[in-house]
Amino acid sequence: MRISTFFYTIRQGIINIFRNKWFSLASIATIGACLFLFGLFYAVISNFQNIVKTAQEGVSVTVFFDEGISQEKIEEIGALIDKRVEVSKKEFISADEAWEGFKEEYLGEYADGFTENPLANSASYEIYLNDVSLQPALVSYLEGVDGIRMVNRSEVTASTLTGVNALVAYISVGIIAILFAVSIFLISNTVTIGIAVRKEEITIMKYIGATDFFVRSPFVIEGMLIGVIGSLLPIGIIYVLYNKVIEYIMIKFHMLTKLLSFLPVEEVFRTLIPVSICMGVGIGFLGSITTVRKHLRV
Amino acid sequence: MAKSEVRGRKRKRQSFGNDEIITLENVSKAYATGAPALNGVDLRIRRGEFVFIVGDSGSGKSTMIKLLLRELIPTSGNINVMGYDLVHIRHRKIPKFRRNLGIVFQDFRLLKDRNVYENVAFAQRIIQASNKEIKRNVPSILATVGLAGKYKAKPRQLSGGEQQRVAIARALVNRPSILLADEPTGNLDPKNSWEIMKLLEQINENGTTVLVVTHNREIVNAMQKRVVTMKKGVIVSDEEKGGYIDED
Numbered sequence: 001m002r003i004s005t006f007f008y009t010i011r012q013g014i015i016n017i018f019r020n021k022w023f024s025l026a027s028i029a030t031i032g033a034c035l036f037l038f039g040l041f042y043a044v045i046s047n048f049q050n051i052v053k054t055a056q057e058g059v060s061v062t063v064f065f066d067e068g069i070s071q072e073k074i075e076e077i078g079a080l081i082d083k084r085v086e087v088s089k090k091e092f093i094s095a096d097e098a099w100e101g102f103k104e105e106y107l108g109e110y111a112d113g114f115t116e117n118p119l120a121n122s123a124s125y126e127i128y129l130n131d132v133s134l135q136p137a138l139v140s141y142l143e144g145v146d147g148i149r150m151v152n153r154s155e156v157t158a159s160t161l162t163g164v165n166a167l168v169a170y171i172s173v174g175i176i177a178i179l180f181a182v183s184i185f186l187i188s189n190t191v192t193i194g195i196a197v198r199k200e201e202i203t204i205m206k207y208i209g210a211t212d213f214f215v216r217s218p219f220v221i222e223g224m225l226i227g228v229i230g231s232l233l234p235i236g237i238i239y240v241l242y243n244k245v246i247e248y249i250m251i252k253f254h255m256l257t258k259l260l261s262f263l264p265v266e267e268v269f270r271t272l273i274p275v276s277i278c279m280g281v282g283i284g285f286l287g288s289i290t291t292v293r294k295h296l297r298v
Numbered sequence: 299m300a301k302s303e304v305r306g307r308k309r310k311r312q313s314f315g316n317d318e319i320i321t322l323e324n325v326s327k328a329y330a331t332g333a334p335a336l337n338g339v340d341l342r343i344r345r346g347e348f349v350f351i352v353g354d355s356g357s358g359k360s361t362m363i364k365l366l367l368r369e370l371i372p373t374s375g376n377i378n379v380m381g382y383d384l385v386h387i388r389h390r391k392i393p394k395f396r397r398n399l400g401i402v403f404q405d406f407r408l409l410k411d412r413n414v415y416e417n418v419a420f421a422q423r424i425i426q427a428s429n430k431e432i433k434r435n436v437p438s439i440l441a442t443v444g445l446a447g448k449y450k451a452k453p454r455q456l457s458g459g460e461q462q463r464v465a466i467a468r469a470l471v472n473r474p475s476i477l478l479a480d481e482p483t484g485n486l487d488p489k490n491s492w493e494i495m496k497l498l499e500q501i502n503e504n505g506t507t508v509l510v511v512t513h514n515r516e517i518v519n520a521m522q523k524r525v526v527t528m529k530k531g532v533i534v535s536d537e538e539k540g541g542y543i544d545e546d
Contacts (some may be wrong), residue, residue, distance in 0.1 A: 005426045204407055207367065208472070209397035210424040212390075 009214070013221025016194045023190040024226055030186045031230025031283055034179035035276050039238040041172040042275075043268050052165050054261045059132050062152040063125040063142055073147050074123065080145060081127060086134040091126040098122045180283060187226060187287025191219050195295050202296070216292045220285065227284025231276045239269065317344040318378075319476060319507050320366065325375035326531075327361050335361035336372070337531040343509070345475070348502040350518050351511045352542055353528035359511045362528070363480050366509075367399065368392055380475055397425050400469030400506075404481035406461045408453040414440065414464050415449040421468045435471055443467045443497060459490030466497060470506070477501060479510045483517065491517060515542040 017024045063081070065074060074092075081090050093101075099119045129135055135153060142151045195202070205215050242265050249260070320343040328334040336358045343349055353359050364370040365377055368384045377384040382395045408417050415436055422432045440446050443463040453461055462482060469477055479498060483491035495510075495517050502508040512518060518525055518541060525540030526533055535543055 002426050002428060004429045005423070008423050200407065201409055204409070204420075205424055207396060207399075207401050208421045208424045208468075209393040209395070209399075211393045214424060214426075 009217045012218035016222040020193050023193050027186045027190045027226045028230045031183045032233045034183045035231050036234035038176050039234050042272055046268055047262050050263050061127045064150040066147050066149045067121045069147055077147055086129050086138045088128045088130045093124050095120050095123045183283045184287040187223050188291040191288045191291040219292045220288045223284035223288025224281050227280035231280025235276050318342050319345040321378040323376040325372045328373045334531050348508045348523045350525045357528040358531040398475050400474035400477040402465050402469050402479040402482050404484035406465045410453050413450050413452050418467045418471050421471050425472055439467045439471045458486050462494050476507045483514050518542040
């Protein structure tokens with residue numbers, strides 16, 4: 001294709017948008033709404049996953065040993081734990097450290113009455129996981145290891161976090177899929193009207209010897225341009241809103257600051273911008289190419 | 299597929315001989331309802347000829363034009379135009395074939411939102427001519443049809459005769475071998491009709507084969523060109539330097 005033909009096609013695509021501007025605006029608005037919701041869900045999900053990840057990092061399994069176990073045996077169990085893929089890190093807490101921690105947290109000055117360590121048999125491994133959903137597998141393994149007396153776990157926290165994460169993802173995918181279908185339908189309508197408006201011109205083009213590609217491409221360009229414009233608008237809006245919402249949450253719910261760890265806007269947008277633009281172009285391309293094939297048998 | 303292509307090529311060589319630029323061999327075209335629009339038509343047109351095709355409504359003239367444009371496929375028979383076998387031509391080859399044809403309609407079919415220059419340049423853009431070629435060819439063809447001074451005008455600012463000149467310029471700018479004119483004077487007054495016919499004659503003298511479908515008795519009788527008369531889907535008369543035959 002010649003460069004002049006390429007620019008001519010692009011120009012015709014832009015002219016098409018202005019020729020039926022109300023339908024183009026409706027399509028841009030729908031794609032914009034679709035991708036705005038997508039961006040919103042993406043921002044929420046990424047932050048939620050970040051919060052979950054932070055929370056998961058705090059979820060641990062504690063392993064207590066049989067009474068009178070030797071230090072060598074404890075180290076042997078430590079080596080077995082290190083080999084497990086579920087484990088991200090482990091910490092050894094000796095009986096003395098356990099008692100010191102307990103005293104500090106619960107007893108304070110009342111601890112002076114104790115002459116011996118009541119937690120003499122409470123040395124433990126504090127095990128942190130890579131993925132909280134892998135906790136049951138690790139626990140059942142540890143319960144079978146010789147020398148381990150008890151395994152403490154936080155099953156409710158683990159399953160709740162995993163469940164909520166999945167639920168949010170499913171709902172998001174469902175809503176986005178519906179909006180996609182609506183966007184494709186609206187683009188298809190816009191292109192159909194564009195074809196009807198230009199029917200005479202298309203007939204002349206065919207008589208003069210225009211190729212199918214030459215006749216069809218301005219409509220596909222029109223759809224893709226609508227997609228690009230429709231994707232840029234929500235990106236801009238979400239960019240402005242994102243910082244404001246996080247700022248608001250941090251001020252209003254400052255007691256939750258330790259629990260809620262938000263991602264910086266740059267990190268969210270590093271993925272969101274290319275994905276949104278690609279989706280906009282994709283919706284525009286799909287909506288227009290299917291319509292052009294259906295209504296423009298040239 | 300390969301077999302039919304070979305068959306097509308053989309036919310092309312057999313039927314496209316000598317100086318013939320258009321050949322119709324025993325061509326019939328029937329639509330889903332009603333009598334056949336064309337019935338066993340044979341027609342041979344030589345390169346550089348000027349031919350009138352006349353006949354009343356329903357005689358099959360429009361069907362013949364549509365067949366020559368490869369807008370329709372015949373029910374039976376063979377059509378060969380400029381070496382293209384129009385019965386077996388592949389869909390993707392049709393644009394290339396049509397680039398060698400110029401077409402002029404009764405209702406001009408100009409793009410109303412574009413000026414004279416852009417209407418003519420439109421045909422060049424379709425064949426993907428470069429900007430340089432467009433800038434050279436469009437003013438030249440506008441001068442040929444006598445509209446050099448009106449290149450900025452929109453179609454609504456022109457008379458019927460001028461609009462038809464723009465349509466002829468658009469049909470000619472890609473230098474076609476054949477110009478098909480479907481009732482080119484149907485919407486024009488006698489003076490403009492004569493001017494358009496003189497222009498078509500001049501184009502023919504420059505080497506383009508011209509086929510004119512018309513109802514205009516005076517012009518056909520005055521111009522003394524080959525006249526093919528059609529009636530109810532068949533050719534009833536084909537005369538060199540002929541005249542308009544009345545139905546009665």
